[in-house]
Structures are given as C-alpha cells and as structure tokens.
Amino acid sequence: MAIDLTGVSVLVTRASHQAENLCRLIAVAGGEPVRFPVTEITSLPLADAAVAAALEQVPMVDIVIFVSSNAVQFALDLLELRGLSLPSGVQVLAVGSGTARQLTARGIAVSAVPARCYNSEGLLQLPQLQQVSGRAVLIASGQGGRAHLGDSLRARGAQVIQLPCYRRSPSRRVDNKVLARWQEGGIDLVVITSASTADHMLALLGEDAGALLSRTAIAAVSTRVADHCRALGCTGPILVARQASDPALVEVIGEWGNAPVATTAQFDEEDSDR
Numbered sequence: 001m002a003i004d005l006t007g008v009s010v011l012v013t014r015a016s017h018q019a020e021n022l023c024r025l026i027a028v029a030g031g032e033p034v035r036f037p038v039t040e041i042t043s044l045p046l047a048d049a050a051v052a053a054a055l056e057q058v059p060m061v062d063i064v065i066f067v068s069s070n071a072v073q074f075a076l077d078l079l080e081l082r083g084l085s086l087p088s089g090v091q092v093l094a095v096g097s098g099t100a101r102q103l104t105a106r107g108i109a110v111s112a113v114p115a116r117c118y119n120s121e122g123l124l125q126l127p128q129l130q131q132v133s134g135r136a137v138l139i140a141s142g143q144g145g146r147a148h149l150g151d152s153l154r155a156r157g158a159q160v161i162q163l164p165c166y167r168r169s170p171s172r173r174v175d176n177k178v179l180a181r182w183q184e185g186g187i188d189l190v191v192i193t194s195a196s197t198a199d200h201m202l203a204l205l206g207e208d209a210g211a212l213l214s215r216t217a218i219a220a221v222s223t224r225v226a227d228h229c230r231a232l233g234c235t236g237p238i239l240v241a242r243q244a245s246d247p248a249l250v251e252v253i254g255e256w257g258n259a260p261v262a263t264t265a266q267f268d269e270e271d272s273d274r
Helices: 020-028 049-056 069-082 097-105 120-124 148-155 176-183 195-214 223-231 246-258
Strands: 009-012 032-035 039-043 063-066 091-094 136-142 159-170 189-192 217-220 238-240
Touching (some): 020 246, 039 069, 039 195, 049 069, 049 159, 063 069, 063 097, 069 097, 069 136, 148 159, 159 195, 189 195, 189 246, 195 223, 217 223, 217 246, 238 246
Parallel strands (some): 009 032, 009 189, 063 091, 063 136, 136 159, 189 217, 217 238
Antiparallel strands (some): 039 159
C-alpha cells in the first residue's frame, strides 16, 4: 500500500548534507519536507590526539567497523590525508545498508551488514564479531559516540581502537522563517534521528522548546532516542520507526498521518545516526 503524506508538513532536522534522501521520500509520498538543520558535522583534524593515535594503528587492524555514513566519509578522508589505506584482507563491517553503499562507492568491499537491527546490538550479532579475542578492531565513529560497541568487544577480548573522525555541534544559525511558521502551527511533525539531534534542537529553540514540542509530533529512529526526547521534556506524540532508515521513518509518519488520534507507535529498533 502506497504511503500517503498529503497535507503533512515534516520538519527535517538532519545536517544539510544528510537530509536530501529523506526529504525526497517525504515529497514522493505527497508530504512537505521542511529543512531545519539543527546539527553541523565537521571533520576532526589529523592533529587531534585521538585521531593521530588511532591512525598510527591502522596497519595492524583485523576488523574495521563503520557506525554511520558520516564515519565512512570522514574516516576515509583522514586516511587519505595521512597517506594510508585499509590493510589487505581486513574485514569491513557496516552498521546498515546506507553505510555499506557509501563504502562501496569509495571502493571498499563490505564483509557484512546486520540483517535487521542497524545499531550496535545488530553489529554485535554478526559472526565476524563472535570470536575476536586478541584481534584488533577499529571503530570509526563520531566524537563522543555511544560506548556500548567498544565496551562489548573489549569484554570479548578484542583490542579496540577508537577512531573519532568527526564532531557534531549545534547549528550556529536558526532559520527564523521556519521557526515563525512552526510557532504559528504550520509544522505537523519533527524527525529526530539521534539523541544529539534532540539536544541540539532544544538548545536552538531555547525558551520556545516546551510550547513547540508539546503540540508537535516527533518521529524518532529508535526507542532509545524516543526515551531521550521524553527525558528532555518533549510531551507531544512520539512515533518510533521499525528500523533506523529513511523509508521506515516515512512509513511510521504515514501510519500516524492516517490515524492522527494515535499518540505513540513503538517498535523495536535503535538509532545509527551517530
């Protein structure tokens, strides 16, 4: 059954360079995507101590895990700047299909992708990560990302090398036209793809946050992100996508749009937008 978002205005809060696919899918379904980036994503420099330490160990790694599309872009750029490449025979794991496509586009063969859960838990179920004692595993991720994956692999005996390759920070500008439209009731739903996105949005909205988020539905990519929104004081309806993907977000928005009396649609998935 085709998804119908006719008449639904969706605030897309992703960083500008990540928003296009979701906006396209919303528009194809008849909805109106409204771009409102609340996060800026920038590369960490080669001179950063954690980056330099991780790059020194790249030649010895057995497994490399990319936890997001951003990790692919920024980690591979750092490797190129340093004149490095991944070792021959290394196993490359991607958190989801979008991340895998980014790797393939950069000429990197992907060894495995989780079948359904596009998150740390899904990665930890892969056969390649069951017997890792004594193996060197490099995790390419954002600065200050979730620690569960690395901690779990260390518990399995792996030598974990963290490569923080980008940072997320709140956008320095607010689109006042979009904000005014939202204040006037012209936004139906907000997409939140990570806990940091929620933090940055509330920081940008300031004293307006409570009023806006009490009357606007939220579509979150995971139960964890939904819980984080609740903890921040978001009191409106919160929908949770079945998995952390753009099609799943559009699907759950469509379900809400066709049954607006519902307040929450909970499904078993967690975010991978790190």
